[in-house]
Amino acid sequence: MIRLRQPPAFWWQAESRGKRPILSFALAPLGLLYGAIAGWRMRRSGFKAALPVICVGNLVVGGAGKTPLALALAKRLIVAGETPWFLSRGYGSAAEHGAPLIVDPSLHCARDVGDEALLLARVAPTLVSADRVASARLAAEHGASVLVLDDGLQNPALEKDLKLIVVDAGAGIGNGRCLPAGPLRAPLSDQLDFASALVIVGEGAPAAGLIEAARRAGKPVVLAQLAVTSAMAAQLAHRRVYAFAGIGRPNKFFATLDELGAEIVGTASFPDHYAYRRADIATLQRAARERDARLVTTEKDFVRLSLSANGPAMVDPVLPVPLAVPIEMTVSDPAELDALIARALRRARGNS
Known part of the structure; x- marks a missing residue:
């Protein structure tokens, strides 16, 4: 088996008072500092775009199903008569730190715009840039009716009208610590307070406590599945x-x-x-x-x-x-997801 660098295994090990991996314990102070800064940034006010903004993000570093959910949302929006545009950072691509670039799969490759952007552009127009505010303005100029952010939950640049947090039920939140001591991008409490709803993908014990915490906080929980076509x-x-x-x-x-x-x-x-x-x-x-x-x-x-x-x-x-x-995401209760989207769009447009 070929193996290259992956996130450290201790991130995903449950901790107890008598069982704490040395590295996680040693990095805990840095994790507290990182988490405090990340939580503060999430609470900052962002730019209010002219269009409704739906953000798909996750609690931790690594894949949870953000892009499949973003694609599923765009398809539902199109059926509902909307004109969604995706905003992607284009992580690691040549376009990441430049002016917003409209993705053209016939011209661009992953090194130009990022792998996720190429997949998104198959379903709806996609803009790539770390400058989400400039991207939002350009999408509005080109006739978008709603913006869908693939990632960017912890980034305060844009005000978000619907914030969906995707959780892999089989992985949960690992040891519950913030980077670099664990996989959390910000403290769990801050992220749950910020969320509109949780989307739990698949089945698994690691997500059970998180589902209960979300329901105690009054956050809707949407159950979803990823499956090969x-x-x-x-x-x-x-x-x-x-x-x-x-x-x-x-x-x-x-x-x-x-x-x-x-x-x-x-x-x-x-x-x-x-x-x-x-x-x-x-x-x-x-x-x-x-x-x-x-x-x-x-x-x-x-x-x-x-x-x-x-x-x-x-x-x-x-x-x-x-x-x-190819894989596709489906939700157990599509009407519940549609209702979340509809309420967010109404509020954003002042029709609540």
Whole structure:
């Protein structure tokens, strides 16, 4: 199994008085300081955009399902007659620190605008820039009726009308400490106070206490699921696969493949948003060929396999070609989510 740098394991270990990992304990003062600053920033007033702002974020560092939820929201908004535009920071991309850039999948690759932005742009117009205020203004000028932020929950730049916090039920909030002692981006109490609702993805004991805390605080809890599309599920069932992923929780992707009935003959984990090199892809392709397996990865990883918008330039077509495994998010009670959105839009437009 190939392993590269990942978040420290102690972040996800439950702590008790008699069992505290040394590193977590040693970093706790820094975590308290970081959390205090992050909590203060979240309470600052932001710019009030001319359009309603829906923000999808998470409590911790790493993947919880923000982008699939943002995509699901945009689809629901389009059906309701809205014109959503996505605002993305484009983490690690060339466009991150520049003026807002409208994503064009026919021209841009992941290095230009970021992997998430390319996925978002398949559903609705997408702007990339760390300057969310400038992006909001530009989207309004181009006819947007509502803005959807993929991440940015802890960033105070824009005032947010609906704040949905996504939680992976299988991971929860780890040890409950703030960075760097744990995975929390800000103190849990501050984030729960700030949230409009929690979206719990999947099932798992780690989220049970968080659900109870949210309900005590009067915050709605929406239950959601992530699943591979039915067509892809049928294609992978009982097939030998070599899987790789550079996302927040690669093991979650591997577990999904296992649940489909795929025969996993090897895996490779990379850091989130990893910039793949030709040598990486060649190694993965050879490993799949040696195991007579299909090479599979996430959609986020797949869009990072190209040096240009014209195709997977780093992939050797003679060896097993990577296959993207698409996933979709569904909610248990769509009417509940639609009601949250409708109320937020009415309030933002002064029609409450």
